[in-house]
Amino acid sequence: MSLTRRELVEAGLTLGAAVVAGPALGASPTSLPLTPESGLGPYYKRGAPPATTLVAQGESGLPLVVSGKVLDPAGKPLSGAVLEVWHADGRGIYDLVGYRYRASVVAGSDGSYRFLTVMPGHYPERVAQHIHYRVSAPGRKVLVTQLYFATDPAFAGDPDQNWRKDPILEDRRLIRPVTLEDRGGPRAAVVFDTVLGP
Ligand SMILES: [Fe+2]
Incomplete structure (x- = not known):
């Protein structure tokens, strides 16, 4: 036959x-690949308050919801993992005095997390828009990384071709797809799972 x-x-x-x-x-x-690292950068501040809404009323910028899971390489949820997240505001400015666009987000019992913010702006020292992450969980290596956006104009519509334009970005996998939702106005949504090593 x-x-x-x-x-x-x-x-x-x-x-x-x-x-x-x-x-x-x-x-x-199952063995999931560890989430690639990306530099801590100069604007990290300890002590960001617990929050899942990083944006205050009246702030400018495209609303953005980021969600995902914190997992170990076997795919087991890391309940109670703490994700410190921080980024520039929609105009590309970091708050170095207070904690605007800085938060500690705690993962739920299923390892999931979610926060609402705005799409970060560009700033002169960096090519690509990004959100910084510092993820910690008991018994796990701390993960320092950055989330990037496939829609970033810096990638000119083709992240596969152009991802090296930002020299800080060392791994294409950190660029995530962006979907646009209609919530009585446009809102961007990104899913970013993180996998922490032992
Ligand atoms: Fe940054």
């Missing part, structure tokens, strides 16, 4: 799925 190309492709996909399923074949358990 000869198989059509389509049947061969389907057979390959089925085999691929079985390999990914792993444990059924006695292979090693």
Whole structure:
């Protein structure tokens, strides 16, 4: 019996799925790649207050909701992980006096987190828009990284081609897709899961 190309492709996909399923074949358990690191930067401040809304009434900028999970490499949620997040405001200015656009967000029992803010602006020392993260959980290595946005004009519509334009950004995987929601006005939404090593 000869198989059509389509049947061969389907057979390959089925085999691929079985390999990914792993444990059924006695292979090693799931191992998620660790989230790449990206520099702490000069504007980190300790002691950001607990909050899930970083933006105050009347602030300018495109509303942005960021959500995701904090996981270990086996995919287990890291309940109670603390995500310190900070970024420039919509005009590209960091608050170095107080805690505007700075917060400590605590992950829930399923490892999930969510915060509401505005899309960060550009500022002269950096090419790309970004949100800084410092993620900690008991028994885990602290993760210092940055979240970037596929819609950033710096990537000229093609992050795969242009991601190296920001020399601080060392890993394409930190650029996340942005979806636009209609919430009585436009709101951007980004999902950013983080995986912490031992
Ligand atoms: Fe920054």
